[in-house]
Amino acid sequence: xxxxxxxxxxxxxxxxxxxxxxxxxxxxxxxxxxxxxxxxxxxxxxxxxxxxxxxxxxxxxxxxxxxxxxxxxxxxxxxxxxxxxxxxxxxxxxxxxxxxxxxxxxxxxxxxxxxxxxxxxxxxxxxxxxxxxxxxxxxxxxxxxxxxxxxxxxxxxxxxxxxxxxxxxxxxxxxxxxxxxxxxxxxxxxxxxxxxxxxxxxxxxxxxxxxxxxxxxxxxxxxxxxx
Amino acid sequence: xxxxxxxxxxxxxxxxxxxxxxxxxxxxxxxxxxxxxxxxxxxxxxxxxxxxxxxxxxxxxxxxxxxxxxxxxxxxxxxxxxxxxxxxxxxxxxxxxxxxxxxxxxxxxxxxxxxxxxxxxxxxxxxxxxxxxxxxxxxxxxxxxxxxxxxxxxxxxxxxxxxxxxxxxxxxxxxxxxxxxxxxxxxxxxxxxxxxxxxxxxxxxxxxxxxxxxxxxxxxxxxxxxxxxxxxxxxxxxxxxxxxxxxxxxxxxxxxxxxxxxxxxxxxxxxxxxxxxxxxxxxxxxxxxxxxxxxxxxxxxxxxxxxxxxxxxxxxxxxxxxxxxxxxxxxxxxxxxxxxxxxxxxxxxxxxxxxxxxxxxxxxxxxxxxxxxxxxxxxxxxxxxxxxxxxxxxxxxxxxxxxxxxxxxxxxxxxxxxxxxxxxxxxxxxxxxxxxxxxxxxxxxxxxxxxxxxxxxxxxxxxxxxxxxxxxxxxxxxxxxxxxxxxxxxxxxxxxxxxxxxxxxxxxxxxxxxxxxxxxxxxxxxxxxxxxxxxxxxxxxxxxxxxxxxxxxxxxxxxxxxxxxxxxxxxxxxxxxxxxxxxxxxxxxxxxxxxxxxxxxxxxxxxxxxxxxxxxxxxxxxxxxxxxxxxxxxxxxxxxxxxxxxxxxxxxxxxxxxxxxxxxxxxxxxxxxxxxxxxxxxxxxxxxxxxxxxxxxxxxxxxxxxxxxxxxxxxxxxxxxxxxxxxxxx
Numbered sequence: 001x002x003x004x005x006x007x008x009x010x011x012x013x014x015x016x017x018x019x020x021x022x023x024x025x026x027x028x029x030x031x032x033x034x035x036x037x038x039x040x041x042x043x044x045x046x047x048x049x050x051x052x053x054x055x056x057x058x059x060x061x062x063x064x065x066x067x068x069x070x071x072x073x074x075x076x077x078x079x080x081x082x083x084x085x086x087x088x089x090x091x092x093x094x095x096x097x098x099x100x101x102x103x104x105x106x107x108x109x110x111x112x113x114x115x116x117x118x119x120x121x122x123x124x125x126x127x128x129x130x131x132x133x134x135x136x137x138x139x140x141x142x143x144x145x146x147x148x149x150x151x152x153x154x155x156x157x158x159x160x161x162x163x164x165x166x167x168x169x170x171x172x173x174x175x176x177x178x179x180x181x182x183x184x185x186x187x188x189x190x191x192x193x194x195x196x197x198x199x200x201x202x203x204x205x206x207x208x209x210x211x212x213x214x215x216x217x218x219x220x221x222x223x224x225x226x227x
Numbered sequence: 228x229x230x231x232x233x234x235x236x237x238x239x240x241x242x243x244x245x246x247x248x249x250x251x252x253x254x255x256x257x258x259x260x261x262x263x264x265x266x267x268x269x270x271x272x273x274x275x276x277x278x279x280x281x282x283x284x285x286x287x288x289x290x291x292x293x294x295x296x297x298x299x300x301x302x303x304x305x306x307x308x309x310x311x312x313x314x315x316x317x318x319x320x321x322x323x324x325x326x327x328x329x330x331x332x333x334x335x336x337x338x339x340x341x342x343x344x345x346x347x348x349x350x351x352x353x354x355x356x357x358x359x360x361x362x363x364x365x366x367x368x369x370x371x372x373x374x375x376x377x378x379x380x381x382x383x384x385x386x387x388x389x390x391x392x393x394x395x396x397x398x399x400x401x402x403x404x405x406x407x408x409x410x411x412x413x414x415x416x417x418x419x420x421x422x423x424x425x426x427x428x429x430x431x432x433x434x435x436x437x438x439x440x441x442x443x444x445x446x447x448x449x450x451x452x453x454x455x456x457x458x459x460x461x462x463x464x465x466x467x468x469x470x471x472x473x474x475x476x477x478x479x480x481x482x483x484x485x486x487x488x489x490x491x492x493x494x495x496x497x498x499x500x501x502x503x504x505x506x507x508x509x510x511x512x513x514x515x516x517x518x519x520x521x522x523x524x525x526x527x528x529x530x531x532x533x534x535x536x537x538x539x540x541x542x543x544x545x546x547x548x549x550x551x552x553x554x555x556x557x558x559x560x561x562x563x564x565x566x567x568x569x570x571x572x573x574x575x576x577x578x579x580x581x582x583x584x585x586x587x588x589x590x591x592x593x594x595x596x597x598x599x600x601x602x603x604x605x606x607x608x609x610x611x612x613x614x615x616x617x618x619x620x621x622x623x624x625x626x627x628x629x630x631x632x633x634x635x636x637x638x639x640x641x642x643x644x645x646x647x648x649x650x651x652x653x654x655x656x657x658x659x660x661x662x663x664x665x666x667x668x669x670x671x672x673x674x675x676x677x678x679x680x681x682x683x684x685x686x687x688x689x690x691x692x693x694x695x696x697x698x699x700x701x702x703x704x705x706x707x708x709x710x711x712x713x714x715x716x717x718x719x720x721x722x723x724x725x726x727x728x729x730x731x732x733x734x735x736x737x738x739x740x741x742x743x744x745x746x747x748x749x750x751x752x753x754x755x756x757x758x759x760x761x762x763x764x765x766x767x768x769x770x771x772x773x774x775x776x777x778x779x780x781x782x783x784x785x786x787x788x789x790x791x792x793x794x795x796x797x798x799x800x801x802x803x804x805x806x807x808x809x810x811x812x813x814x815x816x817x818x819x820x821x822x823x824x825x826x827x828x829x830x831x832x833x834x835x836x837x838x839x840x841x842x843x844x845x846x847x848x849x850x851x852x853x854x855x856x857x858x859x860x861x862x863x864x865x866x867x868x869x870x871x872x873x874x875x876x877x878x879x880x881x882x883x884x885x886x887x888x889x890x891x892x893x894x895x896x897x898x899x900x901x902x903x904x905x906x907x908x909x910x911x912x913x914x915x916x917x918x919x920x921x922x923x924x925x926x927x928x929x930x931x932x933x934x935x936x937x938x939x940x941x942x943x944x945x946x947x948x949x950x951x952x953x954x955x956x957x
Contacts, residue, residue: 009467009470009471009558009559010381010467010470010471012381012382012383012470012649013383013649015650016649016650016651019651020651048649049383050380050381050383050466050467050470052467053381053465053466053467053468054381054467055467106956108373108644109373109376109377109380109644109645109646110643110644111380111642111643111644111645111646111647111648112639112643138648140380140646140648140649142380202648204651205648205649205651207651208651210654210665210780211648211651211653211654
């Protein structure tokens with residue numbers, strides 16, 4: 001399996017995700033934002049960070065970068081795209097995923113481990129999870145408060161396009177287990193064809209027992225399995 | 228413009244200093260030259276009041292590669308890896324503009340680290356605020372925390388530890404001390420010493436604006452009533468540009484293009500060019516028309532004194548300039564050849580075809596006046612028998628009060644605003660005795676801690692100085708590391724007052740004693756004087772940042788209790804020292820008396836023994852006993868492990884309050900399971916280490932025999948109450 005991690009000026013989880021991909025024997029290359037052509041890849045990762053300093057609006061300038069046209073083409077041809085944190089924000093700005101990511105409800109940056117319930121396992125990112133699994137991953141963001149119109153949310157739920165929801169250790173999904181104010185506790189969503197995943201939590205940060213968990217590993221193992 | 232006594236005074240230069248300037252340069256300085264002197268000769272840049280004493284600190288051991296005098300200190304952690312680290316203050320700007328002040332404090336210390344070729348792998352901070360009831364505190368705390376987070380988070384460098392303290396002495400003078408730690412290959416360290424004449428001098432990074440002009444001079448004077456009016460002297464940070472600068476510099480550092488590199492920090496272009504030239508015993512000639520400026524019509528004076536952020540000065544091999552330029556253009560940064568090195572040993576500045584300044588480099592650096600300031604020995608009050616009716620302070624109520632006090636409350640409200648897991652190597656997160664960061668791709672790591680004990684230092688600066696170094700050492704031991712070296716940030720009031728100078732001199736004495744005995748030298752640091760407003764000084768607050776090595780991460784230790792039915796032992800002797808303790812200050816309201824004394828022999832002995840027990844994998848958990856005493860330390864272990872304990876005071880020669888809340892030094896709490904108990908006892912006996920059995924761990928609640936029984940849930944709630952309540956987030 002071949003992956004490309006897009007590096008924007010201000011990306012800062014590009015190395016972390018490359019380490020994770022390589023750990024699971026995915027052949028990865030780093031692609032600079034100024035390139036025009038995306039090298040042949042099965043998976044494109046838009047990493048976390050502060051692309052273009054988060055100026056204007058998070059993810060906005062990256063969504064107009066040179067490389068992004070080829071990323072969109074890759075996605076529309078059914079190629080896999082994973083957007084983590086700022087990568088999710090970029091996917092939203094390109095229109096590949098619906099909705100918006102607002103500032104966290106408490107208006108401050110939030111870095112902590114959270115529990116997630118796996119809602120959709122019928123996609124190539126989540127093959128190794130079981131439906132309703134409760135996993136633990138870190139979040140680290142200022143704008144992760146997912147918002148969309150009632151109709152859009154209903155569509156996401158009806159079509160089973162919500163991949164992960166914030167929950168308690170025991171799996172309860174409610175206001176008190178919602179770290180950032182997201183509608184319906186949404187932490188990650190898929191597109192209609194389920195080849196694009198955007199998530200706020202960082203799977204690449206929990207791939208090692210020394211880091212107190214391996215729940216992130218399962219996503220990378222799923223990707224390998226999918227081919 | 229005629230240089231009048233008023234102008235000289237406005238530049239913070241004393242009349243006798245002005246005379247010295249004239250005799251050194253053999254002419255009257257023009258305004259630009261005077262400005263350059265004020266930037267170089269102020270306390271912040273010149274260390275003129277502190278140099279005499281800083282020289283007495285131990286700065287070497289087998290692991291030290293670079294001690295004080297460079298951008299940061301460097302230590303050897305084996306396998307060709309080295310750690311670069313330093314702590315620095317950004318107190319004055321943070322009080323005036325908390326977000327930008329704190330943010331640029333982080334930015335500045337990060338540049339110090341990557342200037343030396345190291346990739347920053349962690350930052351920490353020590354922040355002190357006024358009383359929580361003071362009207363400014365909430366805004367300052369909020370601003371500083373979001374500023375630190377705003378910068379570090381965007382840079383993608385984890386903020387992994389620190390401390391937050393409150394005391395009314397900081398009401399009008401908060402402290403923001405930021406520490407950065409970087410990793411470099413031992414054979415790829417970069418220094419600031421210029422070499423060779425006619426080599427190109429290059430400016431890279433952000434453009435120069437009018438921000439931060441005279442910032443360093445501001446930090447070298449007391450505040451008066453109009454501190455707010457000094458806002459324009461505060462720098463404005465852009466972490467995005469710094470991230471680009473970091474990547475561009477590290478990319479350029481892969482080969483041997485760079486001869487010398489220096490970041491533009493305090494006193495900007497002035498101090499960076501002077502330092503490089505001075506260390507290389509060379510001159511520098513700069514054409515100011517080549518400086519990339521953010522604003523129109525900037526004068527030479529403004530360019531030389533601006534403290535705009537995210538800028539670096541490089542001296543490159545002349546044949547590598549084109550290649551270097553490509554790298555900086557790729558990262559979207561300015562790159563401008565602004566001058567060259569010369570053999571004149573003078574700093575020469577040209578603007579619009581005219582020479583606008585010409586000063587001997589030595590007059591700005593080596594000939595800075597050094598003061599032997601008057602100082603007064605501090606009087607430490609003698610330990611009196613405490614006249615307290617202990618019965619009126621119930622133990623459980625006292626425990627609750629301490630756990631709920633702002634200084635002892637759990638601080639996740641703060642560190643959850645800092646990205647502490649980016650880079651994927653944070654093995655021990657904030658909240659433990661030390662943070663532990665893995666060396667990327669290896670099974671070894673470093674432990675890092677930041678500590679201060681201002682109350683102890685006020686009560687007795689020598690004992691206080693000894694204590695903080697020892698506490699930093701103990702914190703590193705507690706996670707299983709071998710302590711290597713420290714960096715220090717010395718925050719004090721006005722050194723022109725003999726009492727303040729006395730606090731400084733005596734703290735240094737204490738620090739020096741402990742560093743020497745523990746083989747824990749000082750490799751970098753900074754001094755921040757004039758932390759005074761309207762004649763009121765802060766508590767003497769030396770902050771110590773310590774670094775240690777964990778050769779094998781599998782033996783790393785944490786403080787959370789691991790298993791029910793194991794034993795809790797106190798290592799080290801408890802004498803029940805209550806003066807200057809959290810119990811007396813927070814619960815009883817008594818602030819006088821001497822701080823606990825550190826017996827360095829016991830410190831080392833107990834510490835090395837605990838370290839040995841950890842490396843033999845005989846312990847479940849370890850926590851050092853510091854402010855609050857045994858009962859606070861145990862509560863923290865229970866809360867973090869979500870396992871309780873039942874304890875009984877093993878000593879009837881002192882009163883229960885003294886045993887449980889006393890702050891005697893050099894002590895640890897250790898958790899040992901049934902299986903390892905006898906082996907641990909044997910080792911303790913064999914090494915004549917004093918220990919006491921405190922009790923056993925159990926489910927759900929903390930119990931003191933015949934006194935109280937409290938559920939862990941409640942303990943946890945009390946401990947995590949204060950910050951969220953203060954910011955109305957409950």
